[in-house]
Amino acid sequence: MNPLYRDMKVSVFERMSLAAAQHGAVNLGQGFPDFGWPEEILDAAARAVKEGSNQYAPSRGSPALREAVAAHYDRHFGQQLDPDHVCVTSGATEALGAMILSVVEPGDEVIILTPAYDSYAPMIRRAGATPREVALQPPHWRIHRDAVEAAVTPRTRAILFNNPHNPTGRLFGADELQVIANLAVEHDLTVLSDEVWEHVLLHGEKFTPLASLPGMAERTLKAGSAGKIFSLTGWKVGWIVASPDNAALAARAHQFLTFSTAPNLQSAVAFGLGCDEWIAPMRERFSRALERMSEGLKQVGFEVLEPASTYFLCVDLRASGLDVDDETFAKATVEQAGVATVPVSAFAEQDPSRHLVRLCFAKRDETIDAGVEAMARAR
Ligand code: PMP
Numbered sequence: 616m617n618p619l620y621r622d623m624k625v626s627v628f629e630r631m632s633l634a635a636a637q638h639g640a641v642n643l644g645q646g647f648p649d650f651g652w653p654e655e656i657l658d659a660a661a662r663a664v665k666e667g668s669n670q671y672a673p674s675r676g677s678p679a680l681r682e683a684v685a686a687h688y689d690r691h692f693g694q695q696l697d698p699d700h701v702c703v704t705s706g707a708t709e710a711l712g713a714m715i716l717s718v719v720e721p722g723d724e725v726i727i728l729t730p731a732y733d734s735y736a737p738m739i740r741r742a743g744a745t746p747r748e749v750a751l752q753p754p755h756w757r758i759h760r761d762a763v764e765a766a767v768t769p770r771t772r773a774i775l776f777n778n779p780h781n782p783t784g785r786l787f788g789a790d791e792l793q794v795i796a797n798l799a800v801e802h803d804l805t806v807l808s809d810e811v812w813e814h815v816l817l818h819g820e821k822f823t824p825l826a827s828l829p830g831m832a833e834r835t836l837k838a839g840s841a842g843k844i845f846s847l848t849g850w851k852v853g854w855i856v857a858s859p860d861n862a863a864l865a866a867r868a869h870q871f872l873t874f875s876t877a878p879n880l881q882s883a884v885a886f887g888l889g890c891d892e893w894i895a896p897m898r899e900r901f902s903r904a905l906e907r908m909s910e911g912l913k914q915v916g917f918e919v920l921e922p923a924s925t926y927f928l929c930v931d932l933r934a935s936g937l938d939v940d941d942e943t944f945a946k947a948t949v950e951q952a953g954v955a956t957v958p959v960s961a962f963a964e965q966d967p968s969r970h971l972v973r974l975c976f977a978k979r980d981e982t983i984d985a986g987v988e989a990m991a992r993a994r
């Protein structure tokens with residue numbers, strides 16, 4: 616039995632969703648919207664199923680989707696990409712797995728900035744490497760060059776970077792992106808850049824892909840996700856974007872993880888990526904939902920850390936006058952008050968912040984109001 620899996624906890628998202636179902640609680644834990652996906656994309660998927668797009672797709676992705684991903688990023692970020700830069704995967708989780716397996720060798724170290732998405736450290740270990748955590752500090756979660764550089768050793772192969780950042784909702788500034796780029800160039804590191812939240816920008820924020828910084832296109836592998844762009848998280852259609860050589864290597868890892876991804880969903884996502892009209896209304900909806908949840912929580916006495924991106928806000932329990940750690944609060948709240956949240960300490964192994972819980976605000980007004988009422992009962 617592999618001790619890595621014997622000693623591993625069940626993912627916090629699964630844990631909290633199961634607890635929400637068991638206790639009939641409002642689920643503001645795992646991040647998924649309960650409204651707002653484009654109907655036209657559902658129709659495109661249904662058409663593709665009916666028209667017979669139901670057998671294995673090419674392993675690297677359907678030509679139409681690889682083309683659509685490249686064209687989408689050209690249009691949005693002026694990157695000059697073609698389908699050779701793209702490998703389609705079954706969600707960004709698989710993209711990250713294939714990226715890590717194709718870049719990292721046993722004995723390497725990979726720097727992650729915590730709190731970090733929960734798949735990073737286990738996948739780095741599965742590749743035989745060691746995750747080196749650099750803790751960002753609330754409430755600003757800023758990247759400081761000295762702290763990241765102190766984690767670089769002769770064995771460091773890569774930085775696994777996440778921007779916009781889950782669970783904090785931070786969109787890192789141009790100076791912070793430059794810190795990552797400079798360290799990568801100076802220490803000859805690869806950057807695995809998880810950019811799944813690139814379009815979920817609140818209140819008019821702007822996103823810059825790391826690969827667009829000078830010198831970074833050749834050393835960055837990006838993970839993207841249609842689940843986030845179209846509010847269809849269960850579809851699990853994602854992609855890797857990298858130099859043609861790096862994309863080809865990642866595609867070798869991908870072919871023995873899932874081999875290929877549902878062709879009908881690829882076809883609908885290719886259609887969706889071609890029309891930019893979904894993006895602005897999505898940002899407006901989620902900005903309004905954030906405001907509603909944030910105002911509601913403040914009215915019942917919670918201190919909120921405001922995000923610039925993602926579906927998530929964090930509540931600072933300590934600053935809200937509660938003397939309780941995040942796990943204890945989250946457990947009691949889902950079992951007794953009727954709302955599931957995610958304890959932020961689940962996103963780090965060393966030195967985690969234990970006074971924050973994450974809530975998903977990508978919900979209809981009724982869901983938000985029910986969640987806020989339940990949070991009020993939890994005080
Ligand atoms: N990375 C981050 C930072 C995420 O937040 C998520 C999903 N919430 C993923 C990766 C996984 O994306 P997917 O569902 O496409 O696998």
Ligand code: GLN
Pocket residue numbers: 626628629644645646647781
């Ligand atoms: N990414 C989602 C979140 O942060 C959950 C994904 C999952 O359940 N694995 O909540």
